Amino acid sequence: MTTDNHITSLHIRSVPVLDQDEALDFYTSHLGFEVRDDIDLGFMRWLTVGVPGQDTSLLLELVGGPQHDEATSAQVRDLVTKGALGGVFLLSSDVHATYAALRDAGVEITSKPVEQPYGTDFGIRDPFGNHVRINQPAGA
Amino acid sequence: MSRAYELSAQEDTNRRVLRARDEMDRRYAEPLDVPTLAAIAHLSPSQFGRVFKDVYGETPHRYLQRRRVERAMTLLRQTDRPVTDVAWDVGFASLGTFSRTFSTIVGCSPSEFRARHAPVAVPSCFIAAWTRPRTSGTVVSEKRARPRAD
Numbered sequence: 001m002t003t004d005n006h007i008t009s010l011h012i013r014s015v016p017v018l019d020q021d022e023a024l025d026f027y028t029s030h031l032g033f034e035v036r037d038d039i040d041l042g043f044m045r046w047l048t049v050g051v052p053g054q055d056t057s058l059l060l061e062l063v064g065g066p067q068h069d070e071a072t073s074a075q076v077r078d079l080v081t082k083g084a085l086g087g088v089f090l091l092s093s094d095v096h097a098t099y100a101a102l103r104d105a106g107v108e109i110t111s112k113p114v115e116q117p118y119g120t121d122f123g124i125r126d127p128f129g130n131h132v133r134i135n136q137p138a139g140a
Numbered sequence: 141m142s143r144a145y146e147l148s149a150q151e152d153t154n155r156r157v158l159r160a161r162d163e164m165d166r167r168y169a170e171p172l173d174v175p176t177l178a179a180i181a182h183l184s185p186s187q188f189g190r191v192f193k194d195v196y197g198e199t200p201h202r203y204l205q206r207r208r209v210e211r212a213m214t215l216l217r218q219t220d221r222p223v224t225d226v227a228w229d230v231g232f233a234s235l236g237t238f239s240r241t242f243s244t245i246v247g248c249s250p251s252e253f254r255a256r257h258a259p260v261a262v263p264s265c266f267i268a269a270w271t272r273p274r275t276s277g278t279v280v281s282e283k284r285a286r287p288r289a290d
Contacts, residue, residue, distance in 0.1 A: 019145035074148075081147065081154035082195060083161070089263065110162045116264050117218065123265060127143075129158055133265050 012048060014059040015088060016080050018128045020047050023060040026126050030107055031090070033058070051090070058088065080129050087131030095120045095136035156181040157195045160188070161203065165268075168207045169231040174200070208232065209245050210272040214264070216254040223250045245273040 017023035024047060027033040033049040036057045040046075044065060048057040063080065064073045079085050092098040099113050099122050110123035110131065121135035147155065160181040164172060177200060178188035192200045208230040215226045227238035227250075242250050260267065 018147070018151075019143075022143070022145060077148070077151055078154060081151040081158065083158045087265070108159065108162070109166075111166055111265075114264065117259065118263070121264065125158075125162070129155060131265070133263060135263065 010056050012057045012059050013088075014061045015126075015130060016063045016076060016085060016128070017060045017126070017130075018063060018077060018080065020045055020060055020062055022127050023047075024049070026107075027058065027060065030102060030105055031132070083125065083129045083131060085130060087133055090132065090134045091140075092134050092136050093140065095122065095134060098134055153191060154195055156183070157192055160192070160200075161196065164200065164204050164207060168204060168211060169229060171231070172204065204231075205241060206245065206273050207268075209242055210268055212238070212242060212250065213246065213253060213257075213271050214267055216250055217257045218259045223254075226250065 015023075024035070024038075027049045028035065032052070034052050036048040036050050038045070038047050045062065047060045049060060050057040063076045068076065076085075095113050099109075102124055103109055108125040110125055113120050113122040116135075117138070119135045119137040119140070121133055124132045124134070126132060160177045163177060163180050174185045174188055178185045181188060181191070183191055189199055189201075192198075192203075196203065198206075211230045212226050215221060215229060216223070219226075221229070223239075224235050227235050230238075232238035232241070239250060242253070246253055248256070
């Protein structure tokens with residue numbers, strides 16, 4: 001299945017992080033992601049992770065690269081730490097078990113599991129302020 | 141929790157105040173007080189309101205009001221609970237205060253809002269973010285619910 005533009009899938013989505021080691025630990029240890037790439041390119045560390053068995057990856061991208069001037073990088077860091085940038089949405093086969101595991105691990109919880117028309121979901125923050133929402137679809 | 145990376149003083153403040161704001165998002169229906177929220181942000185009660193406003197552009201009290209009204213909008217849209225119950229559910233101590241606050245912020249009464257809006261099925265965090273009333277408009281005093289976080 002492709003679109004009219006021959007696009008076949010969502011491949012990589014960048015998540016702004018303030019420390020890649022910390023991000024790697026959070027997304028692998030707490031969320032169970034696997035490392036797809038961890039490559040020192042010299043000019044940057046190309047670090048991608050993803051849910052095992054699923055193709056889409058997150059690029060854990062360090063804020064502060066040379067594509068932005070210092071003032072712009074500072075603005076992005078400001079927005080990340082305010083929780084003002086976009087988030088990541090995940091699915092779980094047992095949202096209550098996922099919630100309990102993350103809570104017990106000391107992950108910042110933004111909302112406990114709540115039944116919604118589309119399923120049961122809750123929210124957390126990564127170490128930098130990015131929002132992560134985890135949902136178990138209704139009937140799943 | 142210790143950090144292996146550096147945050148500027150402002151970024152560290154942002155992160156701490158965000159935790160207090162998240163607490164308001166979680167416990168919006170409870171009578172939150174300034175000392176509780178200030179402690180989460182590692183600030184003194186006298187600093188908290190000013191620092192929160194520096195970071196988010198509004199007082200904690202105003203943020204909590206908008207959070208409660210946004211939740212009320214969702215309940216009115218998604219459920220058939222009586223307006224009085226909705227008012228209590230989101231943390232207002234009286235129907236009168238709720239109705240005045242809601243009308244001032246949203247521009248119509250809770251009942252009128254319900255009549256005009258049908259349920260929607262998208263992730264709740266988007267509904268919360270995109271239906272929350274903006275900060276402009278008159279702030280309504282809410283004397284009994286005690287969200288005195290300003």
